[in-house]
Amino acid sequence: MLNRQGRPTTPGAAVESAHPTFTGNRALQQEEPLIFEFGRTDVIGVDLDEPAPVADRLGGLKRKDTIGLPGLSEPEAMRHYVRLSQKNYGIDTGLFPLGSCTMKHNPRLNERMARLPGFADIHPLQPASTVQGALALMDELAHWLKELTGMPAVTLSPKAGAHGELAGMAAIKAAIAARGETATRNVVLVPDSAHGTNPATAALIGFTVKAVPAREDGTVDPAEVAKLAGPDTAAIMLTNPNTCGLFERDVVEIARVIHEAGGYFYCDGANFNAIVGKARPGDLGVDAMHINLHKTFSTPHGGGGPGAGPVVLSDRLAAFAPLPYVRLDDGRFSLVEHAAVSDQSPLGRLTAFHGQMGMFVRALAFMLSHGADGLKQASEDAVLNANYVRACLADLMSLPFGNRACMHEVLFDDAWLKGTGVTTLDFAKAMIDEGYHPMTVYFPLVVHGAMLIEPTESESKASLDLFIATLRDLAFAVRDGDTARFTGAPYHAPRRRLDETRAARQPVLRWTAPAPVAEAAE
Amino acid sequence: MRYLPLTDADRREMLARIGVATVDELFTDIPERMRMAAPADLPRAKGEMEVERHLGAMAARNVSASSVPFFIGAGAYKHHVPATVDHLIQRSEFLTSYTPYQPEIAQGTLQYLFEFQTQVAMLTGMEVANASMYDGSTAAAEAVLMAHRVTRRRKAVLSGGIHPHYAEVMTTLSDLAGDEVVRLPPDVTATEDLLAAIDDSVSCVVVQTPDVFGNLRDLRAVADKAHAHGALLVAVFTEAVSLGLVEAPGAMGADIVAGEGQSIGNALSFGGPYVGLFATRQKFVRQMPGRLAGETVDADGRRGFVLTLSTREQHIRRDKATSNICTNSGLCCLAFTIHMSLLGESGLTRLARVNHANAVKLAEALAAVPGVKVLNETFFNEFTLRLPKPAAAVVEAMADHHVLAGVPVPRLLPGAGLDDLLLVASTEVNTDADRAAFVAALTEVL
Numbered sequence: 001m002l003n004r005q006g007r008p009t010t011p012g013a014a015v016e017s018a019h020p021t022f023t024g025n026r027a028l029q030q031e032e033p034l035i036f037e038f039g040r041t042d043v044i045g046v047d048l049d050e051p052a053p054v055a056d057r058l059g060g061l062k063r064k065d066t067i068g069l070p071g072l073s074e075p076e077a078m079r080h081y082v083r084l085s086q087k088n089y090g091i092d093t094g095l096f097p098l099g100s101c102t103m104k105h106n107p108r109l110n111e112r113m114a115r116l117p118g119f120a121d122i123h124p125l126q127p128a129s130t131v132q133g134a135l136a137l138m139d140e141l142a143h144w145l146k147e148l149t150g151m152p153a154v155t156l157s158p159k160a161g162a163h164g165e166l167a168g169m170a171a172i173k174a175a176i177a178a179r180g181e182t183a184t185r186n187v188v189l190v191p192d193s194a195h196g197t198n199p200a201t202a203a204l205i206g207f208t209v210k211a212v213p214a215r216e217d218g219t220v221d222p223a224e225v226a227k228l229a230g231p232d233t234a235a236i237m238l239t240n241p242n243t244c245g246l247f248e249r250d251v252v253e254i255a256r257v258i259h260e261a262g263g264y265f266y267c268d269g270a271n272f273n274a275i276v277g278k279a280r281p282g283d284l285g286v287d288a289m290h291i292n293l294h295k296t297f298s299t300p301h302g303g304g305g306p307g308a309g310p311v312v313l314s315d316r317l318a319a320f321a322p323l324p325y326v327r328l329d330d331g332r333f334s335l336v337e338h339a340a341v342s343d344q345s346p347l348g349r350l351t352a353f354h355g356q357m358g359m360f361v362r363a364l365a366f367m368l369s370h371g372a373d374g375l376k377q378a379s380e381d382a383v384l385n386a387n388y389v390r391a392c393l394a395d396l397m398s399l400p401f402g403n404r405a406c407m408h409e410v411l412f413d414d415a416w417l418k419g420t421g422v423t424t425l426d427f428a429k430a431m432i433d434e435g436y437h438p439m440t441v442y443f444p445l446v447v448h449g450a451m452l453i454e455p456t457e458s459e460s461k462a463s464l465d466l467f468i469a470t471l472r473d474l475a476f477a478v479r480d481g482d483t484a485r486f487t488g489a490p491y492h493a494p495r496r497r498l499d500e501t502r503a504a505r506q507p508v509l510r511w512t513a514p515a516p517v518a519e520a521a522e
Numbered sequence: 523m524r525y526l527p528l529t530d531a532d533r534r535e536m537l538a539r540i541g542v543a544t545v546d547e548l549f550t551d552i553p554e555r556m557r558m559a560a561p562a563d564l565p566r567a568k569g570e571m572e573v574e575r576h577l578g579a580m581a582a583r584n585v586s587a588s589s590v591p592f593f594i595g596a597g598a599y600k601h602h603v604p605a606t607v608d609h610l611i612q613r614s615e616f617l618t619s620y621t622p623y624q625p626e627i628a629q630g631t632l633q634y635l636f637e638f639q640t641q642v643a644m645l646t647g648m649e650v651a652n653a654s655m656y657d658g659s660t661a662a663a664e665a666v667l668m669a670h671r672v673t674r675r676r677k678a679v680l681s682g683g684i685h686p687h688y689a690e691v692m693t694t695l696s697d698l699a700g701d702e703v704v705r706l707p708p709d710v711t712a713t714e715d716l717l718a719a720i721d722d723s724v725s726c727v728v729v730q731t732p733d734v735f736g737n738l739r740d741l742r743a744v745a746d747k748a749h750a751h752g753a754l755l756v757a758v759f760t761e762a763v764s765l766g767l768v769e770a771p772g773a774m775g776a777d778i779v780a781g782e783g784q785s786i787g788n789a790l791s792f793g794g795p796y797v798g799l800f801a802t803r804q805k806f807v808r809q810m811p812g813r814l815a816g817e818t819v820d821a822d823g824r825r826g827f828v829l830t831l832s833t834r835e836q837h838i839r840r841d842k843a844t845s846n847i848c849t850n851s852g853l854c855c856l857a858f859t860i861h862m863s864l865l866g867e868s869g870l871t872r873l874a875r876v877n878h879a880n881a882v883k884l885a886e887a888l889a890a891v892p893g894v895k896v897l898n899e900t901f902f903n904e905f906t907l908r909l910p911k912p913a914a915a916v917v918e919a920m921a922d923h924h925v926l927a928g929v930p931v932p933r934l935l936p937g938a939g940l941d942d943l944l945l946v947a948s949t950e951v952n953t954d955a956d957r958a959a960f961v962a963a964l965t966e967v968l
Contacts (some may be wrong), residue, residue, distance in 0.1 A: 045864030051879035059900035071866015081610045088630035090618035118581025123594045124793030125929045133583030159656035160849040200836035200846035205698035209841040247551035302853030303631040304621035306795030348694030352659035352687035353793025371567035374523040391540040460527035493626040496821035503818035503830040510640040
């Protein structure tokens with residue numbers, strides 16, 4: 001139980017320790033109340049003079065009620081958020097092998113560049129003459145993305161991966177409409193192993209989703225695609241490398257089948273980090289692919305965003321790219337913001353303004369730092385690291401598709417845990433106690449109890465060796481029947497396992513002022 | 523390469539452990555003729571200094587808002603962001619963490635999201651808010667889709683005072699989804715008859731206040747008529763600071779509120795990343811898009827936070843999800859929540875009063891310039907001028923005088939016959955000297 005300050009009612013009672021503390025804190029691990037429990041509405045952490053009174057122009061719409069927002073002085077705010085930060089695990093804390101998420105090092109040079117006033121302190125609607133450098137940066141980023149993917153066009157504005165999917169699939173829808181086939185061509189094929197965003201995006205814009213089963217080896221069989229493809233096929237949405245960590249080796253044949261049926265090939269580029277500088281999606285028959293700048297090009301994940309999801313497009317789709325886009329005439333950049341002044345057939349606008357400029361700067365800084373040679377090396381190292389983890393764990397953990405080379409992530413299932421009383425989730429939670437962020441668990445859905453490990457190129461061999469040794473020790477503990485190490489884990493994190501069922505059944509989604517506490521009788 | 527820890531010796535040792543001779547043997551699933559024979563035709567690696575020079579030169583070609591008297595708004599606003607905010611959001615544990623799927627080691631993110639949701643709900647006068655959307659425009663478009671789900675109707679009515687980019691995003695998404703949108707013509711002086719557009723086929727009426735021309739809108743009559751016809755009122759805002767002084771949409775009957783939070787804590791950054799605010803009534807929470815943080819307890823009974831109600835979301839529901847959205851705007855909502863905590867109620871309301879006072883002073887000064895007319899009866903910190911010349915040319919000419927004067931309406935609404943209109947915003951950053959420079963430059967170019 002907690003008191004109104006968000007602290008344990010019985011000091012130390014909740015702390016699993018032979019040495020309870022009065023505060024409930026454990027040295028550097030500090031319990032921290034909500035701002036609503038210690039902030040005060042009359043405290044201000046930003047000094048600002050009260051303006052001289054003016055005759056207001058609010059037309060009687062002045063706010064009547066108080067808002068209730070607590071304020072903090074600057075030192076209080078600093079301490080509150082620093083303490084919160086200390087309850088978080090980040091890439092800079094340790095290895096973050098979250099499969100399909102590409103948690104690589106975030107260079108601080110990129111942060112510095114994004115904060116240059118010439119980028120951070122410019123308004124999206126300034127006259128073009130005052131933002132030529134910003135438009136040049138967008139143009140240069142576009143050039144890199146096109147060269148690395150071998151695609152002729154790119155739209156930069158999508159705000160995140162799923163938003164990029166929306167842009168790409170909308171371009172496909174527009175192209176189908178231009179062919180006069182809207183009524184008949186409305187099925188999108190999505191393999192079982194796809195990210196949930198793929199079917200959600202297709203359904204959002206009115207396509208019917210048909211699942212493509214994976215074959216035994218975890219990849220998509222072109223013969224299955226051929227069975228499903230036909231005059232109603234709008235597109236296939238294929239992740240490549242796929243979410244099982246495998247390159248779709250029949251991708252060229254799949255593209256041919258889809259194109260022959262008159263459909264388009266949408267590639268989910270979430271796993272592009274495996275193949276930068278090694279293969280180009282444009283050569284594989286891709287018509288549209290989003291690129292998560294926050295994965296492959298290292299813009300920070302920031303606890304869940306912001307992302308950025310530019311989409312490269314084939315010649316067949318380029319004309320339908322959404323507004324706005326950058327144009328260069330006689331050495332001067334401008335923005336095309338309206339269909340009426342476009343010489344293309346834009347599908348419309350998917351966001352206000354021009355996209356995630358702050359992420360564009362960071363991604364370009366990352367590309368410039370690596371160069372073509374460094375990006376290729378990074379992909380090779382990412383794939384090497386994943387395969388090293390595979391090779392060193394294959395004797396203890398089970399590989400659903402056999403012990404074969406993977407791309408930048410390696411997928412294990414829970415066959416090796418069968419009958420041990422330890423689940424994938426338990427295993428993941430025990431990794432937390434060992435100081436690691438768990439891998440992606442229970443995704444992809446095509447294997448049972450999935451554990452998808454993506455170490456990225458940012459890990460040294462020593463770091464991987466310790467990680468491998470830790471997982472081996474845990475695996476031996478499973479084998480030895482030390483189930484308590486897993487089923488009760490984590491023991492050492494800021495919180496033990498949290499009750500998610502309760503959170504969903506009785507949702508508490510905001511703080512509300514507690515009812516007044518009755519005074520004790522005495 | 524400074525970011526890559528493996529040495530060649532490491533690589534050799536690891537390849538041997540894997541049992542292959544070269545790294546290319548790990549790429550054999552890629553059809554051989556599809557593998558790149560030569561590296562991409564792009565520059566080679568650069569050191570920090572070279573990258574700084576390259577990007578620094580690009581940045582230097584832009585005129586930053588702080589370097590000139592600055593009056594541009596129209597959906598993104600130049601506000602002062604305390605140094606504390608930028609320092610804190612660069613804490614590694616915030617910056618380099620992922621979506622809090624492992625809540626035991628993500629309580630920092632989850633607690634600030636819970637605090638953020640509460641602040642947004644309070645600010646908008648609503649019961650619940652989500653953990654943010656990409657930006658205001660996509661939040662507004664998602665609000666329309668949500669209204670369709672709630673009412674099981676598929677027709678939205680958009681006020682002519684909505685930011686044209688927002689209206690275009692809503693229209694594009696509705697067209698793609700096969701829904702209907704009725705977009706009223708541009709409404710410069712807030713005199714449109716929204717009530718006439720509401721009937722039993724309408725799922726929602728979308729109204730922005732302050733609207734794109736700066737007018738404040740009383741939403742109560744629209745809310746009443748919408749509710750009488752089983753429709754929802756979606757209230758949109760692009761200037762979150764206005765809520766410190768102006769009646770909250772929730773108090774005027776809004777069912778869904780979608781807005782842009784950039785003004786609190788976030789840089790202009792040429793349009794992104796920003797943070798979409800999204801709030802609604804408790805009874806609609808299961809139709810809401812986006813992530814939600816919720817309170818619970820851990821195995822020891824201690825309070826903690828988790829992502830919850832995820833059965834609405836794409837990773838569980840796939841093609842039946844409420845939205846395809848996956849990310850939120852994590853670090854931008856952290857910036858919002860820190861800045862809002864520093865302001866508190868007293869600071870936010872004072873900041874709003876300073877903004878309003880500065881805009882009133884500017885409007886009065888500009889109204890005195892010959893040939894210039896302020897069109898607004900009401901406004902918060904932004905208003906519309908009618909100029910005796912095309913606004914785009916005036917803005918260009920004033921930029922030559924080192925004043926960034928505002929947004930010519932035809933930039934947002936070309937071909938609407940509004941070429942002589944200029945949107946002007948004034949925030950706490952403007953000084954008396956800035957206002958004098960504006961008046962002098964405008965007088966000069968007219």
